[in-house]
Amino acid sequence: MTLIERAGLAALHRLDPERAHDWSLRALAAGLVPGPGGPFTSPRLATDVAGLSLPNPVGLAAGYDKNAVAVGALARAGFGFVEVGAATPLPQPGNPRPRLFRLAEDRAIINRFGFNNDGIDRIAARLAARRRGTVPVGLNIGANKDSADRAADFARVAGQAAPVADFLTINVSSPNTEKLRDLQGARALAALIAGVLAARDASGARPPVFVKIAPDLDEAALSELAAVLRDSGVDGAIATNTTLSRSGLTSAHAAQAGGLSGAPLFDLSTRQLARLYRLTQGRLPIIGVGGIGSAQQAWDKIAAGASAIQVYSALIYQGFSLADRIARALDARLAEHGIGHLSHLTGRDAERWAR
Template sequence: MTLVERAALAALHRLDPETAHGLSLAALQSGLAPLSGPVTSPRLAATLAGMALQNPVGLAAGYDKNATAVAPLSRAGFGFIEVGAATPRPQAGNPKPRLFRLTEDRAAINRFGFNNDGMEAIAARLAARTRGAVPVGLNLGANKDSTDRAADFSRVLALCGPHVDFATVNVSSPNTEKLRDLQGRAALGALLAGVMDTRAALARPIPVFLKIAPDLTDQDLVDVAEVALASGIAGIIATNTTLARDGLKSRHRTEAGGLSGAPLFEKSTRTLARLSHLTEGRVPLVGVGGIGSAEQAYAKIRAGATAVQFYTAMVYQGLSLAAEIARGLDSLLARDGFTTVAEATGTDRARWL
């Protein structure tokens, strides 16, 4: 992190977290944020569900909710980025305040509630972008007051699918009432069947991922793995935020919402490893939750991830973290004698089971 970036973060941390979030996006849009450019090497190059990645370090959904900063984020050192979540109709989300920094815990709690501009505005921005070497995906959501939430995912995919490289079915946000109920075997099977039918109707069918919660029981994970394999989805993203609050120190620790950041690392990595075991490598997994260093990204890969994503750590370490993690991952792979990321995937899974 440069001195300029350190100073900018310090200034942002004096502001309300949601205001700071908006200003960081404005800085990207205006060209004020320094960007590292591509980070790649023969070791870092990876393939995720058929998509060529310059490196396996991705931006998780939730930062660029409305796809307003896709171009600069694609030059920030990420191997792939995910925007959204997008819902069929614009949605204001939950009342403010709804985002909290847990500085002592290097974490955040949010209860945004899928606030976004709606699929039409987001589709227009995605359609206008210049496609490049960094795959761009969209997180699919459902409106809070929808009478058919399962159908909402298909509606967003039908409109936005032609303009992205992949899509993610997000049934794991804790901030829309009863959304996580869609992770049950029957409901999830029906939802994914509809989404996959929509995908098949696209002129250019794209990979569809499923994003799950870290709070599932062992039996829940068995059900998710079986439904996912039967549905034909391209992969699973593990995991979203947690409702757990174990060991937190911050004064905001009791706020309602999903917890992300450092405290989630072990919980999400164990879920990832369990899924890797259950799916036996038949679908790629994306490891998310608590990553703040190259070592942690590497641990996710060795626990079973083909690629990784992060977001909350940028609140504390800045946008340059993407390039830092990618370069550090290259060094770790070299240190241990791996010539590709794929060679390292799952090699330390047993430690997490």
């Protein structure tokens, strides 16, 4: 990190975590955060994932820019792709504050935001107004907390977002909306996916659709889910969302309710990714997310079965330059190992990680 970046992070860490999050977004949107001006790329890194052309495989996970207010700046921050949201049909405030906690000793965060967002009408309008470029921008889609028909909520958001987003992610794995994870069951998930795909197709646009899964599924549940993904027509998966586990934490905030992300999630999410890769026989593109804070961890995630990766929590501790640093280091390491393209690394260590 540069001295300016270190100073900026130190200032933000003096603020309440959610206020710091909001101020960082404002600074980014205002052009006050220095960055590379675009994603680093090379013939080794440029890749295709479910029809998306990525200049590099290092993406931004959903949850940072929930309302798509800084999309242009994020596309210039070094990421190979960006995911915003989650968006629900109607605006909702989310859970009461405080709902975001830094666990500095564990290099982690706990959040219980609860899908706070401006609603799909406003978010879709912002996505429609953005300048399209080489960095794909996708939308994480969800359901309102008080909805009587959550599957219908997902379909409605998908239909509105499909013409303006480069990809869609069905988020049935957030732990912060009551009973949302129940939609990961085979029958419910199959019906939900069918509704989303029908709404997407009816819009006249066909962006790829991913399903984001939880790291806490047991082997039987993951096997059922993998079968649904194989048969449903979705284009890929994102593994994984945050965890309810608190194993090994040392921070005073460890007992806070919500989803845990950051460094402690890495091993759990990578094992789940590898298991999903094996269950789908490597035929379903998987974006790996959870605990990545270095080029080595990005390498491990890809070797476990990921076609691309996403970061988020590590940015809180290492700054936005992390994406560019990881991309450049990955490229150098691929060259050092004589690997001509990133895809040749995908799944190389899946069996070891799955164990």
